[in-house]
Amino acid sequence: MLCEMCGNDVETTSRVKVEGSVLRLCPDCARFGEAVEAPPAPARASSTGAPAPIGAASRPLGRSRSFEERDLFKELPEMELAEDWGKRIRQAREKLLWSPEEFGKRLNEKKSIILKLESGSFRPPDATIRKIEQLLKVRLRAEPAGPAT
Numbered sequence: 001m002l003c004e005m006c007g008n009d010v011e012t013t014s015r016v017k018v019e020g021s022v023l024r025l026c027p028d029c030a031r032f033g034e035a036v037e038a039p040p041a042p043a044r045a046s047s048t049g050a051p052a053p054i055g056a057a058s059r060p061l062g063r064s065r066s067f068e069e070r071d072l073f074k075e076l077p078e079m080e081l082a083e084d085w086g087k088r089i090r091q092a093r094e095k096l097l098w099s100p101e102e103f104g105k106r107l108n109e110k111k112s113i114i115l116k117l118e119s120g121s122f123r124p125p126d127a128t129i130r131k132i133e134q135l136l137k138v139r140l141r142a143e144p145a146g147p148a149t
Contacts, residue, residue, distance in 0.1 A: 005029040079141040086120035092136035106135055
């Protein structure tokens with residue numbers, strides 16, 4: 001058996017708690033912690049006669065926990081960039097009396113990017129849209145209009 005602390009191959013190891021972790025240690029390394037009793041062996045078997053799986057004794061019977069992956073984008077309403085998003089950015093910036101240079105510094109973008117955003121010739125990435133909305137306290141996204149029937 002291998003000692004989990006020093007890595008030596010020894011004949012016997014004992015379970016020892018060292019700084020909150022229970023390790024299998026050789027007699028030399030066991031002095032660094034406190035001896036721990038061996039865990040109780042799973043004595044019960046399933047109804048088929050096969051041994052119970054490891055950890056089954058600690059699980060409550062009749063309840064199984066399954067983890068399901070959730071797609072958060074399905075739960076959120078679909079949002080699109082509003083048609084006049086560039087105009088909204090410029091108006092909100094001017095309302096705060098910020099120059100394009102000052103707004104660019106606060107947004108961590110260049111002045112040329114700010115001017116392209118305001119003219120509508122550059123569509124910002126979603127992360128930048130969120131930063132702009134938080135910084136200027138303006139909504140740039142809107143729910144899409146439904147199909148005309």
